[in-house]
Amino acid sequence: MSTESQVRADDRAHVFHSWSAQGLIDPLPIERALGSHFWDYSGKKYLDFSSQLVNINIGHQHPRLIAAIQEQAGKLATIQPAFANDKRGEAARMIAELAPPNLNKVFFTNGGAEANENAIRMARLHTGRHKVLSTYRSYHGSTATAITATGDPRRWPNEPVAVGVVHFWGPYPYRSPFFSKDEHEEGQRALRHLRDTIVFEGPATIAAILLETVVGTNGILVPPPGYLAGVREICDEFGIVFIADEVMAGFGRCGEWFAVDRWGVAPDLITFAKGVNSGYLPLGGVVISDAIAETFRERPFPGGLTYSGHPLACASAVASMQIFKEEGIVEHARALGDDIIAPFLKEMSEKHPSVGDIRGLGVFWAVELVTDRESKAPLVPFNAAGAAAAPMNAVAAACKERGLWPFVHFNRLHVVPPCTITAGDLREGLAIIDEALTVADGYYAA
Known part of the structure; x- marks a missing residue:
């Protein structure tokens, strides 16, 4: 049975990763996955709000x-x-x-x-x-x-x-x-x-x-x-x-x-x-x-x-x-967007000044983060990297600490869980995002 140390060693020695400077990354070893969750080798459980690369529509390991x-x-x-x-x-x-x-x-x-x-x-x-x-x-x-x-x-x-x-x-x-x-x-x-x-x-x-x-x-x-x-x-x-x-x-x-x-x-x-x-x-x-x-x-x-x-x-x-x-997965995805995600994000946008815009349908949504709503100045610059990307990295880290794996791109947090996610798990993930957005609010121009 593979150990975390062996997985890390093999990965670092032999796997060439896409879209990455090889010496600047430290991929997290994943042991297993099921439904809308996956686990690392320490046993920490993550709610997959990225659907990996927005592709695990049916969820992990559907029997x-x-x-x-x-x-x-x-x-x-x-x-x-x-x-x-x-x-x-x-x-x-x-x-x-x-x-x-x-x-x-x-x-x-x-x-x-x-x-x-x-x-x-x-x-x-x-x-x-x-x-x-x-x-x-x-x-x-x-x-x-x-x-x-x-x-x-x-x-x-x-x-x-x-x-x-x-x-x-x-x-x-x-x-x-x-x-x-x-x-x-x-x-x-x-x-x-x-x-x-x-x-x-x-x-x-x-x-x-x-x-x-x-x-x-x-x-x-x-x-x-x-x-x-x-x-x-x-x-x-x-x-x-x-x-x-x-x-x-x-x-x-x-x-x-x-x-x-x-x-x-x-x-x-x-x-x-x-x-x-x-x-x-x-x-x-x-x-x-x-x-x-x-x-x-x-x-x-x-x-x-x-x-x-x-x-x-x-x-x-x-x-x-x-x-x-x-x-009925297509219908389920549509209902999740209409009945849960849309109203939750609307309420969240009224609560957090860093939320500039929300948009989407089904289980395909974006939360666009800003430092000023009037000017629409993005939380991080277009194509930000290094120190410039720190605010979005901090938001993502806040999600991960709370057991949610997010999808972030530039100044946006995407809400893209599996189409099969339960209403309970969806609400749990949205609540974690709600908490993590206090980090983004900290960068908002007073």
């Missing part, structure tokens, strides 16, 4: 999902993508049935970055154009084109990588780049800005607009009413492919199977990963419209992956979707 993986491993552990496989076909059919009308094909990948990479490739080949438009406040993955499409600072040290990506401003009512007075005006001005960007980039050069349906790590930015429908209209007008990145927002996170369902919008391509099987095995994919699938009916698609549609991963997706349906 039915584990059993489905074990059963598939005993039957057929792997088979290459050129063969037909029962779980691969079943997973694709179930995903297509959940998607908006006329999206009936699924290309499987190993994760979200590869899904976005291949969706962009499909859009370029379908249109014969090369440019892709994406927003500054976005994250689409760390592979070549996906990281170029990403708008946040993780893109910077990777440049130059791919060509043909143009960034624009999406709607953000709290910090409006368009000086809007309300949500409606923000949506309309954001659409006008997008149209202007298209006109000046040349509509005939643009293959796709790539958007996170609800922006995830970069702010949990819920689109204003009418915005996504407006993007759909613009894409139709100029013959541009609309790609909805639902890697984080999909499969229950927003209280919908796909977040686009909330606004009744049908993209041309939907990318997914994370919540489709809660990361129990690597799996992602692209849901493809009939029109784009037809492009490749007699023309080969020039892309593929050795583990595309891996039977173990697809079996876990099938089981996950069945569990979601039978246990």
